[in-house]
Amino acid sequence: MSVQRRHDRKFVRTFFTTPTAVKGEEDSAKMLRRAVQLRGIEAPDVWVPDNEDATAPSMREEGAENIVDVLSEDGADFPGEIHPRIVWHRDSPSTRYQSLQQLLQIANPEKGAIEHIDGFVIPEVGDIDDWKKADEFITVVENEYGLEEGSLAMSVIVESGEAELALGDLRDEMGKPSNNLERLFLLVDGEVDYTKDMRAITPTGELPPWPELRHNTSRGASANGLIAIDGPYDDIRDVEGYHERMTENQAKGMLGIWSLTPGQVEEANKSPLPPKTGSWRLDVNGREVKLAEEDGLYIYEGDDVELEEIGDEQYRLQIGSDERELDTNELEEELLDRADYIPSMTDIVDSMEEFEAAKEAGRGAIAMEQSATLLIDGIEVTISNDRMWDEATYQAAQTPISLFQDVYENRPDQHEDLEEIYGEEIVERAMVVG
Structure with missing residues (x-):
């Protein structure tokens, strides 16, 4: 069965989440307003206004309103893709109902935000039937508002053993006329909740490295024309450790990583690109x-x-x-x-x-x-x-060049940064080789 890839990006280096509403602030949307102004090497390939874990449950209704307000005003100028994360849970019908309400609120064309949104991120998914439920909700919203069916991408966060096993079912399910799973875009690891779901214990309380999960996610992405993203690295001052993690991931074909700060975004945007000097x-x-x-x-x-x-x-x-x-x-x-x-x-x-x-x-x-x-x-x-x-x-060497070409084509705001790093002459040659 042939599956038609619906997204243009071949690579995503950075997945940057931002709380949608901050309690106790005069402007609860201040972090969204700051993030939407990011440009150049500090701007992520995918920005995720996060109306789930990053936002307190009591603030999520206001958070959905903030997404609409900020994106309707400034979303057109953001240089990366925008994929809000909304609530979901494989074991909670009430949470899934809240998800539908958030989708309907954010995607309402009359509010002016949806034209700047590329898709939605669905957390806490379970088995493949649960993925299809989320897909169906998005299909319902597209039809409710007269949007082209399949035009909104869906990314999922792999945070459970069920979701990890579902990676093996994708090839059999994508492309069936009974679903729109071709809308899938990113497969994102969520090691914190995955550790909880697996009931794992370490002596220090730190997260296990879960190399198998990262391999399985990367393999699932490769087998289905999707893009794999590693989870957050929460020691934001440990730049060396962040680089080591990205280097390990890149050897698995996982070229993207979650970023928690603009500083991490800059490091992750540069990491998979070839170095300036040997x-x-x-x-x-x-x-x-x-x-x-x-x-x-x-x-x-x-x-x-x-x-x-x-x-x-x-x-x-x-x-x-x-x-x-x-x-x-x-x-x-x-x-x-x-x-x-x-x-x-x-x-x-x-x-x-x-x-x-x-x-x-x-x-x-x-x-x-x-x-x-x-x-x-x-x-x-x-x-x-x-x-x-x-x-x-030759084909193996082409991967980093293809990544560079994808970045250059999709992120014109980074042209100046890239030419400053490599020089104009080598950038021109890199864009035609291969």
Whole structure:
């Protein structure tokens, strides 16, 4: 059964939630008004006015009114997509009824907000039948207001074992004439409620990492033409930990993450994009150490690796407690095994252009050299290897470039930021390669 993808975005880097009503403030919508003004690299790909967990239950009616007021006034100028989160619960008919009321209030064309809304986020979903209930409510609202059926996207937050199992049912259900599940857009992990639903306990009370959930969500998105988003990283000052989490996710194909602050939005907007400059790193007892670059040399500055010349082309290499005596060739081979290169945007574009030229000339595979001179304890060691590029390598390299192209096409407000990062010339080349 063929499912027609209804959303234009191929990638979403940032999913940013904002309370819709703040109690005790003269203007309860002040956080919405602040968020709708975000632009450039601080503005998310998807903004979520959050009328569920981020807003107190007693304020949600006012929160729905605030969504309408703010979006009708300023929604047209927001550079990303807008997907309000409304209430829902798989086990509560009364909550689902409240969801329908919120949908009807926010989507009323006479109030002027719906023309700026791309879809809705549904939390706390259960099995696939529950997903279809939410879809049916949105279909009812579309028909009530004369909106094109399927025009409003639906994103779900995977916060239960039931919802995780439903990921495996999507391929059989999407495309059936009895539902409009083709409207699905984002699959978002909600690890906090998922942990509660799984009755999980950790000694410290911290959340388990749940790598299986993130893998399953990413796989479900890939299998159904959707986009996977990781849940919130609530230690907002831990920038390094946020980056580590995003790096782990990207290796699973989950290129988007929940952002709680404009600062996290900026970090997450940049994270999946290729770096401006290439860099080498060294595996030191399972820990990846980035090498400093100076005058064409890549310098190890730590204390865990020691290198000493003990004779003519003879060296003593100590890494942690492991000490070995090696000749020049053995030393180069050992360091090459431990070194990895992280290519820059320019490196990726250069390689893709070179492979495209080779294909045009009738060659199916080419060798590309990677080399560097490492400096350890004052001793220079040059390492070099040849990497074969074929069609599969080319396609794998295309993913970060496709992401960049998707961002550039869909976020014109970030053009200046991207050109400042990479330079105008490499941006132009990146937009035509592939």
